[in-house]
Amino acid sequence: MADESTGNVTLLLNRWQSGEREALDQLLPTVYAELKRLAQAQLRRDGGATIQPTELVAEAYLKLIDVDQVDFEGRAHFFSIAARTMRRVLVERYRRREAAKRGSGETLLTLNSAIDSGERKPLELTRLDDALTDLEALDPRQAEIVTLKFFGGLDGEEIAAALSISTRTVKREWAMAKLWLGRAMAS
Amino acid sequence: MDPKRYQQIKRVLMDALEQPQAKRDEWLAQACPDDPELQAEVIQLLAAQTDASFLEHSPTGLDAALSEDEQDAAGQRLGRIRLDRLLARGGMGEVYAATDELLQRPVAVKLMKAALRMSALRRSAFLAEAQVLSGLRHRNICQVYDFFEDQAQDVLVLELIEGQTLRALLQQGGVEQPIEIAMQVAEALAAAHERGIAHRDLKPENVMLTAAGQVKVLDFGLARAEQIPATADPAKPDGDTLGTQIAGTPGYLAPEQARGEPATTASDLWSFGLLLIELLTGKRAFPHSASSEELIARAQRGEASVPGGLPRAETQLLRRLLSADAANRPSAREAREALASIAQRGRRRLRMALVASALLLLTAAGMKYTFDLRQERELALAAQADAEKAQAEAEDLAGFMLGELYTELKKVGKLPLLEPVALKAVDYYGDLRSEAIGGGRGEQALALIRVAEVLDMQGHLKEAISAYQRALEGLQPLAAAKADDPLIQYRLALAERNLGEVLRYAGDYSGSDPHGLRAIELARELTAGLAPGEGPEGEPSAEERWSLLLRAIYLYADSQFRQGRALQALELLDEAKALAIPAVAKIPGLRPHLGDIQYKRCMAYYDSQNPAKVVEACQASFDLDMALAQANPDDAKLQDNRLTAYWMLGRALELGGDLPAALETTRKGTALARLAVERDPGSAETQNGLAVTLVSEGRILRGMGRMAEAQQAFEQVLQITEPLIAAGRDHAIIHNHLIALVMLGRVEEARPYVREVYDSGWRRPEFMQLIDEFDLLPGVERSGKVR
Numbered sequence: 015m016a017d018e019s020t021g022n023v024t025l026l027l028n029r030w031q032s033g034e035r036e037a038l039d040q041l042l043p044t045v046y047a048e049l050k051r052l053a054q055a056q057l058r059r060d061g062g063a064t065i066q067p068t069e070l071v072a073e074a075y076l077k078l079i080d081v082d083q084v085d086f087e088g089r090a091h092f093f094s095i096a097a098r099t100m101r102r103v104l105v106e107r108y109r110r111r112e113a114a115k116r117g118s119g120e121t122l123l124t125l126n127s128a129i130d131s132g133e134r135k136p137l138e139l140t141r142l143d144d145a146l147t148d149l150e151a152l153d154p155r156q157a158e159i160v161t162l163k164f165f166g167g168l169d170g171e172e173i174a175a176a177l178s179i180s181t182r183t184v185k186r187e188w189a190m191a192k193l194w195l196g197r198a199m200a201s
Numbered sequence: 202m203d204p205k206r207y208q209q210i211k212r213v214l215m216d217a218l219e220q221p222q223a224k225r226d227e228w229l230a231q232a233c234p235d236d237p238e239l240q241a242e243v244i245q246l247l248a249a250q251t252d253a254s255f256l257e258h259s260p261t262g263l264d265a266a267l268s269e270d271e272q273d274a275a276g277q278r279l280g281r282i283r284l285d286r287l288l289a290r291g292g293m294g295e296v297y298a299a300t301d302e303l304l305q306r307p308v309a310v311k312l313m314k315a316a317l318r319m320s321a322l323r324r325s326a327f328l329a330e331a332q333v334l335s336g337l338r339h340r341n342i343c344q345v346y347d348f349f350e351d352q353a354q355d356v357l358v359l360e361l362i363e364g365q366t367l368r369a370l371l372q373q374g375g376v377e378q379p380i381e382i383a384m385q386v387a388e389a390l391a392a393a394h395e396r397g398i399a400h401r402d403l404k405p406e407n408v409m410l411t412a413a414g415q416v417k418v419l420d421f422g423l424a425r426a427e428q429i430p431a432t433a434d435p436a437k438p439d440g441d442t443l444g445t446q447i448a449g450t451p452g453y454l455a456p457e458q459a460r461g462e463p464a465t466t467a468s469d470l471w472s473f474g475l476l477l478i479e480l481l482t483g484k485r486a487f488p489h490s491a492s493s494e495e496l497i498a499r500a501q502r503g504e505a506s507v508p509g510g511l512p513r514a515e516t517q518l519l520r521r522l523l524s525a526d527a528a529n530r531p532s533a534r535e536a537r538e539a540l541a542s543i544a545q546r547g548r549r550r551l552r553m554a555l556v557a558s559a560l561l562l563l564t565a566a567g568m569k570y571t572f573d574l575r576q577e578r579e580l581a582l583a584a585q586a587d588a589e590k591a592q593a594e595a596e597d598l599a600g601f602m603l604g605e606l607y608t609e610l611k612k613v614g615k616l617p618l619l620e621p622v623a624l625k626a627v628d629y630y631g632d633l634r635s636e637a638i639g640g641g642r643g644e645q646a647l648a649l650i651r652v653a654e655v656l657d658m659q660g661h662l663k664e665a666i667s668a669y670q671r672a673l674e675g676l677q678p679l680a681a682a683k684a685d686d687p688l689i690q691y692r693l694a695l696a697e698r699n700l701g702e703v704l705r706y707a708g709d710y711s712g713s714d715p716h717g718l719r720a721i722e723l724a725r726e727l728t729a730g731l732a733p734g735e736g737p738e739g740e741p742s743a744e745e746r747w748s749l750l751l752r753a754i755y756l757y758a759d760s761q762f763r764q765g766r767a768l769q770a771l772e773l774l775d776e777a778k779a780l781a782i783p784a785v786a787k788i789p790g791l792r793p794h795l796g797d798i799q800y801k802r803c804m805a806y807y808d809s810q811n812p813a814k815v816v817e818a819c820q821a822s823f824d825l826d827m828a829l830a831q832a833n834p835d836d837a838k839l840q841d842n843r844l845t846a847y848w849m850l851g852r853a854l855e856l857g858g859d860l861p862a863a864l865e866t867t868r869k870g871t872a873l874a875r876l877a878v879e880r881d882p883g884s885a886e887t888q889n890g891l892a893v894t895l896v897s898e899g900r901i902l903r904g905m906g907r908m909a910e911a912q913q914a915f916e917q918v919l920q921i922t923e924p925l926i927a928a929g930r931d932h933a934i935i936h937n938h939l940i941a942l943v944m945l946g947r948v949e950e951a952r953p954y955v956r957e958v959y960d961s962g963w964r965r966p967e968f969m970q971l972i973d974e975f976d977l978l979p980g981v982e983r984s985g986k987v988r
Contacts, residue, residue, distance in 0.1 A: 164256050
């Protein structure tokens with residue numbers, strides 16, 4: 015079974031890489047489901063300790079892809095799909111959680127949440143998502159770089175490979191995208 | 202913006218980023234000299250660089266966000282506990298609504314995650330505290346029922362509380378009675394502290410308010426169970442962690458906690474200070490955006506500033522609570538007492554305004570009565586010391602109060618200095634039998650009346666009422682036995698009248714009216730057969746008799762008026778006016794009574810919506826008030842009456858249909874009210890005076906169709922009434938507040954106030970009309986009857 019789905023995902027990935035756009039439509043739900051499942055498994059295992067999306071994406075890759083059949087570029091492509099999926103997963107969850115927080119108004123017992131509340135001010139994922147969507151319209155490549163790095167946990171070289179650009183370009187685009195998004199989210 | 206423009210910006214910006222920081226501006230100036238907009242855009246973007254960590258870390262909300270899909274444990278059993286539904290989930294574990302099946306009671310169950318379980322040492326300390334806490338039943342503390350271990354998780358069984366956290370309430374726009382809430386929190390702390398238990402993590406998230414307004418403090422002592430690492434250097438957010446671990450929440454840590462020292466009960470008082478700031482101002486003492494490193498560093502330095510603009514008593518309390526040195530902070534009980542006196546001040550302020558403004562005039566005019574304040578204090582303190590020495594001396598004390606001290610202090614408006622004496626005296630009289638109070642010709646009872654007056658003025662309404670009641674108990678049998686002794690009858694009438702007045706002031710009209718009627722009856726007997734202003738030789742004097750009668754009628758009429766019975770009030774007031782005019786001719790000291798009567802007549806005609814009579818009545822009242830003010834430049838009350846005179850005349854003119862004249866008159870009143878507020882900004886009464894005239898102005902403007910100006914006026918009203926309501930409640934203030942809310946279209950916010958005022962028995966037609974017009978109390982129509 016596992017082999018079958020692994021082979022399937024690998025096949026889809028390769029087909030997409032060679033230009034079959036529909037292959038992506040079939041690929042995405044599988045990646046989405048796998049990421050979600052992995053995240054939950056990891057949470058249970060660690061009793062709620064922090065998990066990194068990067069690790070999740072890497073784990074999903076190993077689970078879903080027959081490594082021997084995919085080259086470095088293919089790997090990068092998978093990661094870029096996973097990163098976009100991750101963005102969707104996270105933003106959706108965040109939205110739902112925020113909505114639940116405001117709406118309910120029913121009994122609410124506080125948990126002593128010193129651990130979360132004291133940390134760095136949490137990034138507002140929905141605002142980032144909105145800003146990122148705006149950026150997509152202006153400069154799709156910059157938006158993609160941000161998605162890969164922030165949601166997919168890819169490093170500069172991996173991003174460069176996935177997008178077939180130089181690492182120097184990745185660095186420069188990243189620097190500007192950060193400024194742009196920073197300003198957009200501050201306003 | 203279009204992609205093309207973005208690419209232009211991108212080219213310049215990316216090159217700019219490669220330049221050394223110091224040379225960027227210079228470089229930019231020559232990079233795009235002919236496109237200043239582009240240049241500005243790039244400069245702005247470069248300035249957007251703030252937090253170095255921005256986007257460099259993976260999203261932190263991930264675990265919490267994803268964990269929502271985790272299975273919850275609802276339906277499971279832990280021993281005799283059945284978990285019913287998940288209430289909350291957070292970093293530390295989960296909270297369930299559950300049922301204790303053995304005791305058949307609802308409980309809350311907190312499951313602590315295995316990963317966060319306590320070390321053996323902390324655990325034993327926590328267990329010891331849980332034991333003490335479970336034995337501590339306090340209405341303001343969330344009760345701990347049980348604590349046990351089940352399959353590698355810690356289970357805490359707690360009282361189930363239905364309500365909202367203060368954090369939630371603060372986020373929804375603040376709380377209605379901050380002082381009351383703070384007092385209950387302080388009571389919870391006091392109860393725990395007196396058993397040696399510190400909370401260690403007091404913050405708005407840990408305080409709940411039930412629908413009934415009861416405060417419940419949660420998670421006592423739990424902070425011990427969790428820890429957060431502190432970084433040593435605030436400049437290095439990712440630097441080495443400090444060797445020590447800190448328990449608590451960064452924004453609420455006391456300095457000693459932030460330094461890694463163990464939290465004590467005094468640490469809770471610091472956190473309580475920060476909580477109080479939030480309750481009073483609606484804002485966090487430290488900005489929410491500050492990082493935990495920054496917050497901890499601030500706390501380590503003992504930095505917490507008391508926000509400006511708070512009343513003096515609050516500021517003083519906050520300063521003490523936020524002492525960097527734990528030893529200088531008050532105990533929870535002391536803090537509670539300080540809050541209790543603040544709560545009373547809200548009520549007291551109104552009554553004290555008169556005295557306060559008299560005092561102010563006194564000093565401002567540099568009059569000959571330059572009393573040495575310190576000397577007076579010593580007098581009062583000495584009196585207090587006397588009282589403490591022995592209760593046997595209390596009789597002397599009463600004499601002392603009746604005599605010089607009371608008279609002298611009243612003259613200069615320093616009766617509050619008698620407060621401690623009065624409280625002692627009440628203790629004394631509390632032990633005295635009624636016969637003793639009613640001895641002689643009621644001297645003791647009269648002393649008690651004086652005591653009650655001081656208590657009343659100081660806002661101790663309950664104590665004042667009970668003191669008057671004691672006086673009455675003593676005087677009634679005495680008066681019955683000596684029905685022909687006018688002095689005893691007079692004293693009895695005084696007690697009845699004053700008790701009626703305090704009850705009316707406290708909003709208990711049905712309790713007040715019988716006393717008011719009895720006072721009128723007694724006063725009529727004391728003036729029976731006498732021409733107005735005349736009286737026999739001896740005590741009580743003619744002035745005392747007529748003053749008693751006029752005031753008694755006035756007060757009772759006012760009570761009728763407030764209950765919506767304007768016509769009955771008018772009947773009484775017309776009678777009083779007929780008596781007062783000839784009486785004043787003989788005793789000029791009675792003129793202020795006539796002023797009050799005329800004023801109330803004007804109001805009653807207004808409430809009976811009689812446009813034919815109202816302008817005349819109000820003009821008469823206005824003329825008299827102006828004359829009185831001019832003749833008595835040093836009488837603060839008479840000076841203040843001018844304000845209400847302008848205001849009421851304005852309303853009368855409005856009712857009479859002359860809106861331009863109404864607006865002009867009302868605006869004169871507003872100007873005067875502003876002056877009064879400038880003179881005495883701390884007084885609730887002057888503030889409310891301004892609110893009243895602004896409400897009028899707003900309504901007249903509205904009637905003239907000048908909506909924008911009207912709205913401005915109502916917004917100003919809210920600015921005044923909001924803090925006043927927070928400090929204490931008086932129906933007149935709430936009334937102004939709710940009118941402004943309704944006029945600004947904020948009907949939903951007004952509803953609870955409308956209900957409160959309506960339930961107290963307030964039935965002024967204006968109020969009832971408002972209810973009708975905006976359907977503020979579904980089911981109630983103008984007549985005040987339930988449909």
